[in-house]
Amino acid sequence: MLFHTWPFAIFLLVVLPVFFALQKTRLWLPWLTAASYFFYGWWNPYYLLLVAYSTLLDYSLVALMDHCPRAGPTAQKGWRISFHGLDDRLLKAAFVGAVVAALAIMAGAIFGPPTLRPTLIGAEVLMLLMASGALFGSRRIWLLVSVVNNLALLLFFKYAGFLVSNLNALFAQRHLPWTLADPATLMPFGFEYLLPVGISFFTFQSLSYTIDFYFGNVSRERSLLRFATFVCFFPQLMAGPIERARHLLPQFQNFPAFRFQNLTDGASLFLVGLFKKLALANYLSLYVERVYEHPETSSASALVIGTVAFGWQIYFDFSGYTDMARGVARLMGFNLMLNFNNPYLATSLGEFWSRWHISLSSWFRDYVYIPLGGNRLGSWMTYRNLLITFLISGIWHGSKWTFLIWGALHGIGVIVTRELERSAFYRERVPRLLKQVVVFAFVSFTWIFFRAESLPDALVIIRRIPTAGWGVSNIPALMVALVAAVWGYAFLYESRCRDFLKTGFVRVGLAVAMVLYLCLCASGGGAFIYFQF
């Protein structure tokens, strides 16, 4: 169910009034959870099991973690063998449960159908880890279970196909007699092997809760229903923003105070998002698709313009989605974090990443970059940490070599601009506009790897840009005018003209113009790009 479709409008028309009608009862939260599950189940009801499983496991793990003693000074020195778990009734029950489940799963793996065996072996490992977590009363093991479980889900659904095909190619090249099974054959009960929409988002969100709890940054959520709503809250379930427990969970404690301004703010955000998606992103995609489908015959100018157009397309697509998600949440009185902040006005790559997909870049900063050591261990270790973080960020986007290269390029770019920023000349003498143009050009160059169908296609594009003919570009004037208008608006917004944009006349004029443009010129449907991640 996409935000810009009629089924969603009907869904919202049902959900919102009931939600407000239930404000004086305790049913508003179950209603929100049910609506979120319905929203996700509309796409594929079977994968609701996945969301429910991820939710239930992380909720239980944090509950079990809460029963374990916090790591004291001695624990810092390493693993200490102690059977805390046997002193606590819940941990004892968890131990017995995990052992019984492990035995049952083992029996299933030995005597059950062979197609289920790999899944059962994975479950067996998880049960054994849980049994040891209960036995030793170790918070660290529970955290490990959560990390392994969430990453295993991601690995299986998102990367298994990529890994298997690459490893099989490697085995064949080395003449080794091994072949790994296609992950689609490992699906239990004949379920279709699909990438569950939003898996990268809800697993990261759920995982952040367990990590935050482990480090004492967030308190335990005792209500399963509230935690389930946090994981599957429908406005941000499919493609974020990836919320943190300390920001979103408290908002589900009580019914949000009804303010009329929430409705007008929500509608404003939604309209801007709708315009970005339908009027801009979908239009640009029509041009980009044709260029990227036939890079070998496109002229250099078409490839350059197509690449720049893709940069705008993905921005309008994803930030449009985010605006709509924030708008829908705001209608109900919930605040989701800002995810985009005019990224193409950034003057350095570091700044770009603090303006682009903010919820993801801050997630990687908090849970990958800082745990690796951040910038605390000297320049070289900082560079290493940056590079690792960006490589992981690249592969998070998809299981293709092109994403890995895209991440690596951004890592290198961040390191280079970080070094340049150290020089007073660069900081003070290089004009701001020039820096913005250079950052935009670099980001646009990296989009080639992000958008190309394959690595050979990306290389063809890069090779052809300086060598193919620079004929007259064939980009529609209307498209250029639209993008220029939006860029000009963003530019004005960051200048002294901001107050002018706040006047009622401008706002009403723009809102009317946007709705009329949408009615007259919207370029049809099309899913959001980030749903594939």
Add this chain to the structure above:
Amino acid sequence: MVGKTQSNEEPFGATEMRLNARQWLATLGILLAVNFAAPVIWKKAERFDTGPDYRVPYDLSRDYWLYARWTKRVAVPGNVIVLGDSVVWGEYVRPEGTWSSFLNQESDHRLQFINGGVNGLFPLALEGMVRHYGKMPTKQKVLLHCNLLWLTSPEADLSATKEVHFNHSRLVPQFSPRISCYRADTNERISAGIENRSAFLGWINHLQVAYFEQKSIPNWTLADDGGDPPQYRNARRNPLGNTTMTVPAPPADDPLRGPASPRHKPWSTVGVGTTRFDWVSLDSSLQWAALQRAVRLLRARGNDLFVVVGPFNESMLAPENRAPYQTIRNGVGAWLAREDIRHMTPESLPSLLYADASHPLTAGYELLAKRVLADPAFRQWIEKR
């Protein structure tokens, strides 16, 4: 980095598009005014020339707003609106060779027959067309053509289970009755329902069909020549400049239609066929049920209705295929009689006057007009005030 706020209040957004209640009210007011006024003003400002024997041009077949405008203009006492599919419209013939044109030529000119046929229509879509775009005043005389071609197979009847792509899908019932071969997603179905009920959206569709090659404006700017790499012929053109404020007229000399066209020829040189159609029974036919609903709708609106069934090209049928055809033909006639609807079932035309199973050639239309005008029931109907 974007600063973290201590309070729950997040930064609003990357832009200042934040309307308050008063501004939203102003916006909605303006939009509502545009919604109601734009189609009305446009109707007055846009030139729409319709001479004698006018029929909605082939390229504007999907312009339902224009069709509504056209029927509203011609639905006056003294006119008979002839409704139907491409048989009424005249797939192989020029405007002056259509059934309605010959009805005008052969009658005493007290009544004017108007070609209200639409190319590509079929009963399920005709029902939608009548329901949403063919609203005519009470007592308006309507001559409805019933083409039995739509019962020749489950695919033609749209009762097949395999997916079938067809014209005018926006007009067919979207949810009930269920058309199992129609596989549009829920969003498309709801969109169709809303578009059929909104004059404003119908008007926008009119702009796209009449001025932008049946495309949205963005798609029009990217209309290519089919080459590789593609050349976008409208990339530099001003969309406003393309809006000429005159409804495109049908081509003066359509090479695909009329006696001079290579398509305008008898379906067979010998005129005897062996085709075995997989006829769909009236009980299970979706198209027949839709035609029944369209008939009831027209009567419920107080229109003065006459139905002509066929004539189908019976010479095309293999001998053993004639019995099921006759059963259906008789069944249609029996239902119309039971419902007390004036109707006639003309005899099949001479085989060589057909271009295919149901479309007559120019001479076929002429003969059909003569036969219909000679029918006492029809004469009684047109003479009734």
